[in-house]
Amino acid sequence: SAVISQKPSRDICQRGTSLTIQCQVDSQVTMMFWYRQQPGQSLTLIATANQGSEATYESGFVIDKFPISRPNLTFSTLTVSNMSPEDSSIYLCSVGQGARNGYTFGSGTRLTVV
Amino acid sequence: KNQVEQSPQSLIILEGKNCTLQCNYTVSPFSNLRWYKQDTGRGPVSLTIMTFSENTKSNGRYTATLDADTKQSSLHITASQLSDSASYICVVSANSGYALNFGKGTSLLVTP
Numbered sequence: 646s647a648v649i650s651q652k653p654s655r656d657i658c659q660r661g662t663s664l665t666i667q668c669q670v671d672s673q674v675t676m677m678f679w680y681r682q683q684p685g686q687s688l689t690l691i692a693t694a695n696q697g698s699e700a701t702y703e704s705g706f707v708i709d710k711f712p713i714s715r716p717n718l719t720f721s722t723l724t725v726s727n728m729s730p731e732d733s734s735i736y737l738c739s740v741g742q743g744a745r746n747g748y749t750f751g752s753g754t755r756l757t758v759v
Numbered sequence: 760k761n762q763v764e765q766s767p768q769s770l771i772i773l774e775g776k777n778c779t780l781q782c783n784y785t786v787s788p789f790s791n792l793r794w795y796k797q798d799t800g801r802g803p804v805s806l807t808i809m810t811f812s813e814n815t816k817s818n819g820r821y822t823a824t825l826d827a828d829t830k831q832s833s834l835h836i837t838a839s840q841l842s843d844s845a846s847y848i849c850v851v852s853a854n855s856g857y858a859l860n861f862g863k864g865t866s867l868l869v870t871p
Contacts, residue, residue: 651802687763687848687862688803688848688859735800737802737803747793747805748793749805750802
């Protein structure tokens with residue numbers, strides 16, 4: 646299965662600032678996703694990162710708050726903009742590799758907003 | 760609404776003991792069910808994946824079962840080790856696209 650490198654692994658940020666999270670995959674993948682995991686909660690899909698076009702956002706998530714880039718089939722970024730303490734979560738990227746291989750997750754970015 | 764419910768919410772066992780985690784789902788139409796292990800501060804790592812026709816699948820000391828009729832799955836851990844301490848997440852896919860339905864996880868603590 647694909648190997649995902651996600652960084653930073655953690656960060657502490659001031660409210661009102663922005664943080665960009667990077668996700669690098671060791672092979673070309675079609676399906677790439679960004680998730681948020683709030684403390685004690687399950688993973689929630691933020692958006693699907695589409696190569697060459699705008700990301701597809703889930704209900705409750707908007708591009709102005711979570712802009713996503715996908716310049717090629719191996720790389721994507723998620724920016725958390727104008728952060729507030731409520732944005733403190735773990736953010737994970739994931740790639741889908743078909744029914745046989747399932748979904749692989751990055752190691753996550755633990756974000757704390759103070 | 761597609762839902763995935765896991766129990767217990769948390770569990771503490773002694774090293775060397777066995778345990779079983781439960782997952783009930785209402786996802787329909789069912790495509791597959793995965794169990795993931797998530798260490799603290801890390802991303803989830805796949806343990807098993809089962810389709811409709813599979814009843815049991817093993818991965819070392821982890822054995823997952825699936826009853827598609829009752830929409831229940833279990834994850835059995837044999838001879839637990841301290842490194843098994845983690846959150847175990849049940850994830851169910853529907854046939855309609857790539858959307859995943861996540862359970863909230865069972866937090867397992869294995870103590871010496």
